[in-house]
Amino acid sequence: MSRAPRAGTTGSTGSRRIAVVGSGVAGLTAAWIASRTAHVTLYEADDRLGGHADTHRVATPEGELAIDTGFIVHNRRTYPTLLRLFAELGVETQPSEMSLSVSDAGTGVEYAGALGPRGLFAQRSSLRSLEHWRMLLEIPRFHRRARALLAATTGTSADDQTLRDFLDEGGFSAGFVRHFVEPLVAAVWSCDPATSLDYPARYLFTFLEHHGMLAVFGSPEWRTVTGGSGTYVAAVAAGLQEVRLETKVTSVRELADGVEVTDGSGTTTRFDAVVIATHPSHALGMLESPTDLQREVLAALPYSSNTALLHTDTALLPSAPDARASWNFHRPATEPAKSQTQAGRSRSVGSDPSLRGDDRRVSRPGARPEAGGVTVTYDLTRLQRLPTRTRYLVTLGGEHLVDPATVIDRMEYEHPLYTPASVAASRRLPEINTTRIAFAGAYHGWGFHEDGARSGLAAATHLDLPWARTTPVLPRPGRFETTIRHTRRSPFRRSFEHRSTLWLVDLDDLPDHGVLARFEARDHLGATEATLRNNVESFLAVNGVSLGEGPRPGTILMAAHPRSLGHCFNPISVFWCFDDQGRQAGVVVEVHNTYGDRHAYLVHPDEQGRARTDKAMYVSPFHGVDGWYDVAVPVPTDRLDIAVTLRGHDTADDRTATDRTDGAAGTAGTDRGSAPFSASLVGTRSDIPVSRTIGAALRGTALIRAHGIWLWARRLPVRPRPQSPHRQEGVT
Numbered sequence: 001m002s003r004a005p006r007a008g009t010t011g012s013t014g015s016r017r018i019a020v021v022g023s024g025v026a027g028l029t030a031a032w033i034a035s036r037t038a039h040v041t042l043y044e045a046d047d048r049l050g051g052h053a054d055t056h057r058v059a060t061p062e063g064e065l066a067i068d069t070g071f072i073v074h075n076r077r078t079y080p081t082l083l084r085l086f087a088e089l090g091v092e093t094q095p096s097e098m099s100l101s102v103s104d105a106g107t108g109v110e111y112a113g114a115l116g117p118r119g120l121f122a123q124r125s126s127l128r129s130l131e132h133w134r135m136l137l138e139i140p141r142f143h144r145r146a147r148a149l150l151a152a153t154t155g156t157s158a159d160d161q162t163l164r165d166f167l168d169e170g171g172f173s174a175g176f177v178r179h180f181v182e183p184l185v186a187a188v189w190s191c192d193p194a195t196s197l198d199y200p201a202r203y204l205f206t207f208l209e210h211h212g213m214l215a216v217f218g219s220p221e222w223r224t225v226t227g228g229s230g231t232y233v234a235a236v237a238a239g240l241q242e243v244r245l246e247t248k249v250t251s252v253r254e255l256a257d258g259v260e261v262t263d264g265s266g267t268t269t270r271f272d273a274v275v276i277a278t279h280p281s282h283a284l285g286m287l288e289s290p291t292d293l294q295r296e297v298l299a300a301l302p303y304s305s306n307t308a309l310l311h312t313d314t315a316l317l318p319s320a321p322d323a324r325a326s327w328n329f330h331r332p333a334t335e336p337a338k339s340q341t342q343a344g345r346s347r348s349v350g351s352d353p354s355l356r357g358d359d360r361r362v363s364r365p366g367a368r369p370e371a372g373g374v375t376v377t378y379d380l381t382r383l384q385r386l387p388t389r390t391r392y393l394v395t396l397g398g399e400h401l402v403d404p405a406t407v408i409d410r411m412e413y414e415h416p417l418y419t420p421a422s423v424a425a426s427r428r429l430p431e432i433n434t435t436r437i438a439f440a441g442a443y444h445g446w447g448f449h450e451d452g453a454r455s456g457l458a459a460a461t462h463l464d465l466p467w468a469r470t471t472p473v474l475p476r477p478g479r480f481e482t483t484i485r486h487t488r489r490s491p492f493r494r495s496f497e498h499r500s501t502l503w504l505v506d507l508d509d510l511p512d513h514g515v516l517a518r519f520e521a522r523d524h525l526g527a528t529e530a531t532l533r534n535n536v537e538s539f540l541a542v543n544g545v546s547l548g549e550g551p552r553p554g555t556i557l558m559a560a561h562p563r564s565l566g567h568c569f570n571p572i573s574v575f576w577c578f579d580d581q582g583r584q585a586g587v588v589v590e591v592h593n594t595y596g597d598r599h600a601y602l603v604h605p606d607e608q609g610r611a612r613t614d615k616a617m618y619v620s621p622f623h624g625v626d627g628w629y630d631v632a633v634p635v636p637t638d639r640l641d642i643a644v645t646l647r648g649h650d651t652a653d654d655r656t657a658t659d660r661t662d663g664a665a666g667t668a669g670t671d672r673g674s675a676p677f678s679a680s681l682v683g684t685r686s687d688i689p690v691s692r693t694i695g696a697a698l699r700g701t702a703l704i705r706a707h708g709i710w711l712w713a714r715r716l717p718v719r720p721r722p723q724s725p726h727r728q729e730g731v732t
């Protein structure tokens with residue numbers, strides 16, 4: 001089936017004609033970008049688009065469900081290219097639940113991580129198991145040592161250290177290796193656990209660190225595409241000029257002034273350039289005259305084909321109900337307990353010739369171990385929050401274990417195998433593009449969806465196809481090193497400056513470092529029992545501002561100190577609120593005083609981020625509640641700028657009626673109000689570790705108080721606090 005060239009599709013198409021071969025995420029991203037400025041023809045051999053973005057429409061008693069069996073989860077921290085695509089397409093996503101269970105029939109151990117104590121002690125006997133306690137205590141040490149290895153200079157012997165050697169050197173217990181490390185690596189990479197121990201530790205840790213998995217707290221919030229990943233596939237396809245389904249490309253021939261693409265029916269079409277977004281062996285197979293380097297590199301990137309079953313057989317889940325999680329690792333009793341010995345003593349596994357050289361594999365999701373090996377079962381009902389009581393499961397590697405009567409569908413997925421040789425070859429991938437042919441695919445990175453999307457972007461960029469920005473870019477969460485300055489101009493001049501740190505966080509993905517750094521609703525506007533996101537949304541709604549439709553529309557970013565070691569104080573916290581289209585819908589500036597009161601101001605800044613609002617709360621003993629604030633809260637970039645100037649205070653007569661605008665911008669600097677006091681915060685984005693941010697709020701409070709005492713000692717007149725102070729004026 002093919003779709004004829006479409007008239008009136010979105011995006012402006014120039015005279016260039018581009019072919020994209022393969023409609024996985026890599027091809028779709030390249031095609032989407034190219035379609036903004038060129039005429040695109042997308043070829044797909046299969047009878048559906050999407051590749052590993054594979055949504056099954058299953059008829060159930062509760063109605064039709066859209067169940068993802070390939071690509072399932074992503075997050076807002078480490079999938080920027082995919083998210084940019086989703087934002088342009090208006091694709092909605094929703095929070096998922098990422099938890100991992102381990103059930104080991106060989107040792108009888110069952111537990112789940114990320115589900116709290118109930119999951120960790122799903123078997124009550126674990127409370128009395130010294131080995132279980134030891135494993136739990138070894139986890140933070142493993143994280144610490146792994147981060148230290150990453151911090152070590154590259155180009156040293158640390159680069160070649162295998163995971164096995166790393167565990168051996170650290171003296172980790174056999175139980176820890178068997179019940180924590182192997183399941184973690186096997187579930188993320190769906191690989192044979194013993195094999196994974198032979199892989200370079202730094203490579204694995206880089207991925208785990210990148211995805212927030214090298215810490216007990218602080219993992220990103222994982223999300224799924226609302227309605228299944230097929231939603232975004234359909235949205236991309238709807239914006240392309242031409243889609244040729246069930247049209248397998250058999251040959252690509254590069255000419256001096258173009259490229260000829262021939263499909264299975266023998267039809268040859270001429271294009272200006274082509275993106276080949278299939279797996280490497282297919283790409284090599286279609287090149288009519290591959291260069292030596294193309295042949296060498298593409299042939300060194302093996303893939304394997306594996307079976308995945310969509311079914312409802314819950315026998316694949318742990319028997320302890322509290323141990324059931326989103327991802328479920330199962331090791332059968334027959335699987336040899338290779339790591340029951342100390343990690344170092346299990347070296348004999350690595351010396352098995354069948355695990356050496358090119359057979360030493362670490363594979364992407366979907367790898368099928370031998371019969372009797374481990375299985376990984378995804379619980380899609382849980383991951384996608386499907387509205388049903390039936391558990392819809394996808395099992396990789398356990399075809400013989402699943403009751404055939406429960407099988408809904410059977411899929412074959414091909415995915416990259418990672419060997420030391422393939423990792424070396426992949427470093428040369430950027431060199432194999434030519435003037436008119438660019439290659440893309442998740443194999444250009446770690447094999448995940450973001451890798452595919454990023455490679456599609458890189459291929460389009462190589463062919464000079466720009467990704468014109470159609471949506472604003474939302475600020476990236478992060479930490480900032482800041483300088484805070486308070487300047488008082490009357491009745492005498494006095495400045496005070498100190499350095500600190502501040503976080504910029506996405507309210508849908510709040511970092512959680514436990515007692516060290518956590519963002520809690522009780523420290524900000526609204527109800528303590530609600531979430532921060534709900535409280536800001538309610539405040540916006542009361543003020544007539546909506547971020548869009550759906551359960552959690554738009555994005556809200558907050559600049560604030562976290563609660564740390566039981567203390568939280570933010571003289572000012574700022575919430576930048578963006579609607580579904582990425583447009584700024586308003587900024588909430590929340591002011592706190594040291595008496596425990598707070599007040600939220602909603603402002604609508606101008607292009608420079610400037611706005612004005614009447615002062616409404618008693619903040620400092622040296623000022624009343626008269627006057628107004630000029631605030632500057634530009635959208636953060638790699639700089640964070642927040643400035644507040646108190647004007648009109650004590651000089652209210654200076655202030656004309658036309659100067660007063662509630663939140664309207666543009667008059668700063670033109671008013672006649674005096675500015676007895678101003679405060680500014682200037683921040684620079686920084687990779688400072690969480691440990692360096694601990695106590696920043698406590699230090700800030702102490703400095704503000706000390707400064708107040710200094711001013712009081714110099715007889716700065718004190719303004720009495722109003723009789724009926726409020727805790728949360730501005731919030732209903």
Ligand SMILES: Cc1cc2nc3c(=O)[nH]c(=O)nc-3n(C[C@H](O)[C@H](O)[C@H](O)COP(=O)(O)OP(=O)(O)OC[C@H]3O[C@@H](n4cnc5c(N)ncnc54)[C@H](O)[C@@H]3O)c2cc1C
Nearest residue numbers: 022024025026045051052070071072073249441442448449
């Ligand atoms: C079970 C499973 C679960 C996963 N879960 C996640 C997850 O939760 N999160 C995540 O980030 N990643 C996940 N991944 C990994 C990720 O989704 C994939 O690696 C990625 O989507 C691959 O994208 P791709 O474009 O490189 O290839 P593919 O999606 O495989 O697309 C290649 C396309 O090319 C087509 N093609 C091949 N040859 C030709 C030809 N000659 N002519 C025309 N078309 C051709 C194929 O039919 C296919 O549609 C998962 C993978 C699997 C298998």
